[in-house]
Amino acid sequence: MNPSTFDTIKTTVQVTSVVLSWAINLFLIYLIVKKSNKKMGNYRHLMVFFCFCSICFSTMDVIIRPIIHSHKSAFFMMMDLRNRAIPVHVANAMVCVMAGCFGVIIYGIAIHFIFRYFALERHGRVKYFDKHLLLFWLTIPLLGGVIWTLVTLLLFPMSSTSSEYLR
Template identity: 45%
Template sequence: MLFSTLKFAIQLFSFICSLFFNIILIYLILTKSPKKMGTYKYLLVYFCCFSMLYSILDIIVGPVIHSHGSSFFMMMKLGILKNHPEVGFLLVSLLCGCFAVSITTISIQFVFRYFAMERKGRISYFRGKYLIIWFLVPLISGTIWILQDWVFLHPNAKMGEYINETVFINYGVNVTDITYCGTFFYPKNDQGVPSLDYFQFFGFLGFCVIMGTTFLIVVIFGIKSYKLVRELPKHGESEYTYKLQSQLFKALVVQAFIPITFLFIPIGLVFIAPLLHFDIEPASFLVTIFFSIYPAVDPLPILLIVAEYREGLSELIYKTIGKRSIQISSYTDPQITSIS
């Protein structure tokens, strides 16, 4: 089918780009980061690693995100796992968990940037043993999401019967040949009348808590950080510090815009539409593509906006194509102190 071919091509391209960009960014972070970045560079490396894991799982699972009637689901064709559907479901759940890890990590970066700019000593909570705790928070968020998948979104007979026709019509497979994470909000009761499944609804609320909390943190600390960046020159900060903080904040804003565009909004719509009886089934293809493209474009803001990484990338390009590397001059503050 045309859809399957196009989807695989996009997912493969995204996988290759994600590995390529993230590996380059990790190299540049470790070799080109200014001293003033402090422990922030470790957060960036951490984020890059999860982006690559996201891409690897995405190409293995080959997910299809679909909304149908009062249900939504992310499905995987079982293929060689036909006799081991639980393994397939685990892979789908892990991919969903990567989504939770990604949005949680973004929110933590906003907290870090705010603490770094406010200069009240709270950035010390991102050093030493505290940094390990911050690294664990996204993992905890992802684990909770995965556990909720197993409790609330596990395949069941009622939903399988409900989505069987649309799966076959749209993707040419029977529901017995796939596994999925999904929910069916309005199954028929004993009288044959569709009624809200409160168990599924409470599960839905659990996912909303994670998405809503991380989104709220991004908005609150984003606004706070923006105000502080504007005030830096008034507080006597050097030109270099101001430029670096501005670049990091701009990169973070763009980096937040990407998951909002590619994950929060489309996934949020897929979650909410079936509950509110909105039919967005024709848009399911776009949601699938957005979900797969995300890890490929996510490292680009940091790579292209932060001057040290952008210049380091230019050097790599010139060296790779065999041209003489151009030394790009940049302003350096003679009195460098860590921003973190």
């Protein structure tokens, strides 16, 4: 496939995906806030939080337009800076923040499943998600995202070794 054709298809898919992500997640937030039963309690807040995180991740994806590449035992997320007026250090930070957004999503899914497990278990452990404890649970994905960002920024920086490996 011609590289310009691939880039056009990739950009079209990414833009379409972010538009769908915004539309579906905003509609879901509307349904959760306006139409869901109040008995759902803090589960509603967890779902809105997850929708918001998904919107942020899809927006980062369309801005960064990452290129994911794997070779042997290595996995790379890169950003094509050709025809873009973004300094290399800013692009590096953006890719690291996107990795952090991915971490937030992963931790968010885990918290979501913990809540659902407690709810299905019916031993009263859902109380661990009440009031001020909910804020604690919501900070776990955010802290995880910060950690993922810092790990990628500090432990996996761009280097001549990684650049040579990619060549």
